[in-house]
Amino acid sequence: MSREVVILGEVRGGKIHPVTYELLAWGKGLSEKLKTKLSALILGYNLKGLEEVIHYGADKVYYFEHPRLDIFNPEVYAEVLVPFIKEIEPDIVLAGATTTGRTIMPYLAGKLKAGLTADCTSLDIEEESGLLLQTRPAIGGNVLATIKTPNSKPQMATVRPKGKKPLEKDPKREGEIKTIKPEINLNSRIERLDFKPREEEVSLVDAEVVISGGKGLKDPRNISLLFEISKLIDSSAVGASRAVVDMGWIGYPHQVGLSGKTVNPKVYIAIGISGAVQHLAGMMNSESIIAINKDPEAPIFQVADIGIVGDALDILPILKRKLEERKG
Amino acid sequence: MNIYVLVKQVPATDKVKIDEATGTMKREEVEAVINPLDLYAIETALQIKEMFEGDIHITAISMGPPKAEEVLKEAIAMGCDSGILLSDKAFAGADTWATSYTIATLIKRLNHFSLVITGERATDGETGQVGPSLAGQLDLPIVTYTSRILEINNEYIILERETEEGTEVIKMSLPGVISVTKAIGEPRLPTLKGKIKARNTKVEIFDLERLKVAKEEVGLSGSLTRVVKVFYPKISRAGKKIKTKDPEEAVNLILEFLEERGIL
Numbered sequence: 001m002s003r004e005v006v007i008l009g010e011v012r013g014g015k016i017h018p019v020t021y022e023l024l025a026w027g028k029g030l031s032e033k034l035k036t037k038l039s040a041l042i043l044g045y046n047l048k049g050l051e052e053v054i055h056y057g058a059d060k061v062y063y064f065e066h067p068r069l070d071i072f073n074p075e076v077y078a079e080v081l082v083p084f085i086k087e088i089e090p091d092i093v094l095a096g097a098t099t100t101g102r103t104i105m106p107y108l109a110g111k112l113k114a115g116l117t118a119d120c121t122s123l124d125i126e127e128e129s130g131l132l133l134q135t136r137p138a139i140g141g142n143v144l145a146t147i148k149t150p151n152s153k154p155q156m157a158t159v160r161p162k163g164k165k166p167l168e169k170d171p172k173r174e175g176e177i178k179t180i181k182p183e184i185n186l187n188s189r190i191e192r193l194d195f196k197p198r199e200e201e202v203s204l205v206d207a208e209v210v211i212s213g214g215k216g217l218k219d220p221r222n223i224s225l226l227f228e229i230s231k232l233i234d235s236s237a238v239g240a241s242r243a244v245v246d247m248g249w250i251g252y253p254h255q256v257g258l259s260g261k262t263v264n265p266k267v268y269i270a271i272g273i274s275g276a277v278q279h280l281a282g283m284m285n286s287e288s289i290i291a292i293n294k295d296p297e298a299p300i301f302q303v304a305d306i307g308i309v310g311d312a313l314d315i316l317p318i319l320k321r322k323l324e325e326r327k328g
Numbered sequence: 329m330n331i332y333v334l335v336k337q338v339p340a341t342d343k344v345k346i347d348e349a350t351g352t353m354k355r356e357e358v359e360a361v362i363n364p365l366d367l368y369a370i371e372t373a374l375q376i377k378e379m380f381e382g383d384i385h386i387t388a389i390s391m392g393p394p395k396a397e398e399v400l401k402e403a404i405a406m407g408c409d410s411g412i413l414l415s416d417k418a419f420a421g422a423d424t425w426a427t428s429y430t431i432a433t434l435i436k437r438l439n440h441f442s443l444v445i446t447g448e449r450a451t452d453g454e455t456g457q458v459g460p461s462l463a464g465q466l467d468l469p470i471v472t473y474t475s476r477i478l479e480i481n482n483e484y485i486i487l488e489r490e491t492e493e494g495t496e497v498i499k500m501s502l503p504g505v506i507s508v509t510k511a512i513g514e515p516r517l518p519t520l521k522g523k524i525k526a527r528n529t530k531v532e533i534f535d536l537e538r539l540k541v542a543k544e545e546v547g548l549s550g551s552l553t554r555v556v557k558v559f560y561p562k563i564s565r566a567g568k569k570i571k572t573k574d575p576e577e578a579v580n581l582i583l584e585f586l587e588e589r590g591i592l
Contacts (some may be wrong), residue, residue, distance in 0.1 A: 106457035110464025115552030194497035
């Protein structure tokens with residue numbers, strides 16, 4: 001049997017973070033092709049709900065429990081994970097492309113001399129070699145590249161949160177939970193002194209409707225139209241393309257795409273966004289997509305359920321008025 | 329105190345053209361610029377220079393073809409004190425591991441330092457992996473997504489780090505590595521004095537021989553990952569494209585679509 005596929009689960013605020021379940025869905029596709037086990041590594045303290053990790057697809061959970069694993073610290077994580085990965089020699093290690101995953105994975109890869117591919121949008125196994133095929137947008141998000149790690153193990157990759165739906169939860173699924181109480185004697189050079197939680201007004205990733213604007217809005221002042229329309233649609237939030245964020249029309253938290261957030265709302269409305277791979281990478285898993293663009297050749301139309309060839313600035317004011325009329 | 333700032337020359341990505349036959353970027357046809365996010369790393373170093381009591385020497389480090397000297401000159405014009413360019417044909421084609429390895433080797437050859445600062449990621453590769461990988465290879469502590477520097481002295485730095493849920497206040501012993509986000513503050517523009525200084529400062533070049541590394545350890549041959557295919561995505565939903573001269577009709581379509589999905 002080949003060596004196991006491992007996902008690095010995430011714990012935030014003392015709870016298992018949903019990205020963990022998405023990672024299991026990614027990992028399952030690979031472990032089944034390799035006919036091997038799918039294991040989850042969970043680092044934390046006093047955690048509950050570990051059986052859920054099994055219900056969502058893990059064959060085995062390695063739970064590392066220690067008070068110092070309560071919050072993320074790359075040095076402490078590496079202290080636990082480097083020797084463990086060397087010991088179990090997994091074939092593949094996956095993590096979420098979150099602030100944690102994007103920190104710990106390259107830090108580990110640097111220590112393990114392991115190949116790592118960031119922000120994958122699809123993962124597969126090459127039949128003849130059994131190697132991991134990692135596909136991600138490349139060259140500024142203009143094309144997709146498939147990347148292999150031919151000669152070293154583990155093969156490491158991060159995937160975007162919300163890039164895949166978790167598998168259906170199966171409470172009857174069985175698996176093994178192995179609790180490990182590591183000794184951590186490290187005198188860490190990093191110490192968290194304080195934490196101030198943020199109250200995010202736009203929870204872009206949780207919104208049911210995302211209304212995103214791009215260069216086709218022509219003027220930064222027109223961004224306000226998006227917000228006015230968003231106020232009229234329940235559970236909606238405003239997104240933007242990288243171009244307009246770079247130009248300073250709207251803040252970075254609104255950016256959708258490879259270098260921003262990944263969203264998969266019920267409806268994604270792309271307004272004046274041409275649809276570079278960079279942007280598509282962040283929204284193409286939306287349940288449905290409406291595109292408005294003047295250029296009939298814009299690539300955004302290739303992913304749209306409804307494509308409207310027209311000027312956003314003609315359409316938006318009417319949309320706003322009609323929504324207002326409905327609200328009375 | 330010595331600070332190293334890592335900067336990269338990248339293509340102005342909006343205008344990248346791809347050679348469809350080979351799947352590679354037509355680099356020669358594209359304007360090269362300093363990675364916009366590295367400007368924030370330079371800005372951070374300059375802010376630290378202002379708040380630190382004592383002398384600070386800021387060295388900008390880049391890896392790339394001889395032409396990449398331009399970005400080091402730009403860094404000096406903004407206020408960095410010197411520049412080092414890792415440049416050798418053997419360094420070409422490096423993945424993030426080999427890049428970090430090459431930079432780590434250079435840093436080991438240089439004077440004692442306190443801090444390495446990087447941008448969040450480069451706008452061409454978009455991995456953001458070199459900073460943490462470098463820290464891992466040099467066995468240094470790392471703080472990513474740094475949004476603000478609160479305090480620095482010879483022993484430690486206190487800074488803010490942005491996560492999905494909020495802001496962490498972190499104390500890190502020096503030496504260490506940090507990567508910074510745009511929140512650090514608008515990068516200052518080069519001054520006339522800086523431009524003159526940049527013109528008169530000679531950038532130091534480290535090639536394979538001077539770096540004393542084996543050819544197999546760097547560039548494409550030292551890379552652990554390989555690009556096996558580059559392609560344009562073929563994504564297609566069987567959607568309907570409606571050309572409409574009548575915006576009212578377009579709006580009605582949108583509203584119907586939202587109603588069907590229970591949004592309105």
